[in-house]
Amino acid sequence: MEVILAEHLGFCYGVKRAIEIARQNASSDGSSSTLGPIIHNPQMVERLKNEGVGTVGSLNEMDDGLVIIRSHGVGPKVYEEAESRGLELVDATCPHVKKAQLSAKLLSEEGYTVVIVGEKDHPEVKSIFEWTGHGAHIIETEAEAEALPRIGKLGIVSQTTFSGDRFQSIVSCLLEKSREIKILRTICTATDLRQAAALELAEKVDAMLVIGGKNSANTTRLAQLCATKCKTYHIETVAELQDEWMNHVNKIGITAGASTPDWIIKEVYKQCQSRA
Ligand code: SF4
Structure with missing residues (x-):
């Protein structure tokens, strides 16, 4: 393997x-x-x-x-x-989160109704919301975007770890909502790179291991993305690895969220190699 x-x-x-x-x-x-x-x-x-x-x-x-x-x-x-x-x-x-916070603040000060594309319960999204003076909408799905009323001046920012494709799709729905729209795509490069690399690998292998906290939004998103391409397991540590996952698998891919320490990735990698 x-x-x-x-x-x-x-x-x-x-x-x-x-x-x-x-x-x-x-x-x-x-x-x-x-x-x-x-x-x-x-x-x-x-x-x-x-x-x-x-x-x-x-x-x-x-x-x-x-x-x-x-x-x-x-x-x-x-x-x-x-x-x-x-x-x-x-x-x-x-600094990327700071940029998203300040972008939302600026849009708000310029008279835009701010829409934050992200997860309502995520601490980063809550922090961005606070910088708008509590005047923003937080939306996570196309359905929520479609349900918004028409808005005079619409300013859009994103959670830094949001999926690039989903952001694009939600923004397409929002384009109908206003004649004056300012879009500040505040997804960070690290997120884009990790998601693109995970998807590319998931297309080439029989199964993917996605390592990271079960409470980590960006790790969960990586697991969701990989699951669209191949059998995917989201684990926090090497202790969760199961032998049967490797049965009849020729190639296994490994990725990890932005909050996953190197030592945990190494342990999983070594363990997989020992079964190769
Ligand atoms: S994923 Fe990392 S680099 Fe990107 S905004 Fe979050 S903390 Fe910053």
């Missing part, structure tokens, strides 16, 4: 940067915490905890110390609240 890695997989620039910033600000006395898990990967969150970076669910849990904003970013109120509570704030928001 041949085991092939996707050309682009695993940690992206924004995640590497956020983890580096968190490590630089680790503390042995438990005073450093990220607001929400630093990335959607439980194994990495646990590792950082052991290195001196905890996690809080809200600023209310901190009386003092240092709070690290993760790559998904937050709305403007969090910066204000951290300051008023006297907390030190270190901002590890990915």
Whole structure:
């Protein structure tokens, strides 16, 4: 059996940067915490905890110390609240997410009704929404786009990890909704590259392993895309690999989400090779 890695997989620039910033600000006395898990990967969150970076669910849990904003970013109120509570704030928001936030803010200030194409419950999308002053629509499907009323001035931004094809398709539906439309496609290059490489590989192999947190939106999207081409298994760690998946398989492909650490990818790769 041949085991092939996707050309682009695993940690992206924004995640590497956020983890580096968190490590630089680790503390042995438990005073450093990220607001929400630093990335959607439980194994990495646990590792950082052991290195001196905890996690809080809200600023209310901190009386003092240092709070690290993760790559998904937050709305403007969090910066204000951290300051008023006297907390030190270190901002590890990915610059691509920052760009999406500021694009939405700018569109809103220019009088556009903002539509964010993305998942309503994703922290990054929530953060982009906050920067519009709560005046945006969040839509995830063509049906939701079609259900929108006509809009005078329509400004569109995207979740950075949204599927490029789906964005295009939803935008096509939105074109009917307004005579004045400004589209800021804020999908990041890392996402585009990982999705394109995963699809290309999924077309060539008998089965795909997609490695990454089950709570990771970009990993889940990779798994959905690969599943359109071949049998696909979404796993978090090597422990989930099953022998029977490799039966009668000549070629198996491996990809991983932008929040999947290298060491987990290597473990899966080695394990597959040992069965080759
Ligand atoms: S996927 Fe893109 S936007 Fe998200 S953290 Fe990585 S580089 Fe930044």
